Amino acid sequence: MRVDRFDFELPPECIALRPAVPRDSARLLAVTGDRLSDHSVTDLPGLLGPRDILVFNDTRVIPAQLTGTRGDARIGATLHKRVDLRRWQAFIRNAKRLRIGETVDFGSDVSAEAEARLDDGSFILRFLGDEPVELLLERAGTMPLPPYIASKRAIDARDADDYQTMFAREKGAVAAPTAALHFTEGLLASLAAAGIGSETLTLHVGAGTFLPVKVEETDDHRMHSEWGKIDAATADRLNAARQAGGRVIAVGTTSLRLLESATGPDGLIRPFEGDTDIFITPGYKFRAIDGLMTNFHLPKSTLFMLVSALMGLETMQAAYGHAIRKNYRFYSYGDSSLLLP
Incomplete structure (x- = not known):
């Protein structure tokens, strides 16, 4: 596909330079099929069902x-x-x-x-x-803030905390898995009370996630590789959750990419340890996940291509147009979306 099909105009004032305070007060755009609805991240327990399971990335950003x-x-x-x-x-x-x-x-x-x-x-x-x-x-x-933030303000002491998720344990990432920045202990407790589970995996996000796509056709793009791990016990629990009728909801594109890398054609998630350079574009058949919570991504980026593969390009163009009109905050420190195909 032509890369310019994934382009859109984003007003500069839509780019968030600081996260929402408290974290779970950020806005959440739910995209269910082709239906759009506006929420807060605190509404998440009511947007998912009992037996659903959220999968977080526990990588920790280093001062890279x-x-x-x-x-x-x-x-x-x-x-x-x-x-x-x-x-x-x-x-x-x-x-x-x-x-x-x-x-x-x-x-x-x-x-x-x-x-x-x-x-x-x-x-x-x-x-x-x-x-x-x-x-x-x-x-x-120093903390490796994305260029679209670092070019507009200095990195400061607040970023040492703001740019880490509450799940950050395994040191090695040079970019945060930003969808999980919205979670708090209170939100996790509300999710658990609603019967929604959680699991963690590790994918050390690389700086390549910010590299622009410089080719004209997606087939010509060379994806960066990143190291990840899913242990056998986690894979077993996720498979059991799906077999019991629950949905696996990846929190962030990093969790999604690792889950898809670890899953065979039979739909079973297997233990995984190593590099993945999976590049997901429209036409990809998802095997491991049933939904995705993710922030809003850059035009013509591999991540906007990924969400377009999950929901359809026209649906995501409509969703991003809606988010811009409604003054959602974009990118790493911005608001979030819940994508349920």
Whole structure:
């Protein structure tokens, strides 16, 4: 399909620069088939049914944004994906000033050597010294807010909490699974009281989630890969929930992509550990999920293609048009949608 079919005009004032306070006070657009209705996230228990199960991503965002120098050149690095204990794949700003074998000084006694350059233009950085890389990042890194926020305001202390979900446990993401930012302990209690269950999996979201689609045809786009894990017990419980008549509702496109990667043609979710580069576009047959809660995505992005695959392109164009007219807040810190095909 042509990528420009997934384009739409978004007024800049629709982009949220801070999350709703409290988190579950954000607005929620329910799309059921082709019917639209306006709600708050606190209404979620009444929009789902008993035996439904929400699946959250428990990845934790690390301070993966680094700024340093190589000689007199200023170098920026956004970590994307761990390679091993000391090496990370990273997207580099001012990459023309960095050559293989050179070292970038990120300050606070943190430095890394550029070991290789990959076909997509990213680099492999090897962090020097013996301290765990996680400690180095805590010292020298900042929260990797998306470009559409970071270009409009400075990253500050509030973002260290605002950009983590309440489920964040497994360190390794460089972007938040933002649909889950709307959840609070009170909302989880209300969901449980309504008979709605929850499970967690882990997908370490990479910086590639923000890369623009630069090709004209979706078939020509090369999807980034991310590491994820679903254990056997979680897979068994999710399969049992569906067999008992419940629906599996992914909270966020990251949870959805991992669930679909772990599910066979028979519709059974299996244990999974490894990389996935699944790219979901219209025509895809969903196997694992029965619905999706997700924020509003960028024009011509792989994530808008994913929601269009789930609900239909015309339905999502209508839903986004409605959201813009009704002043919903878009993107990572914005409002949410509940998509039930």
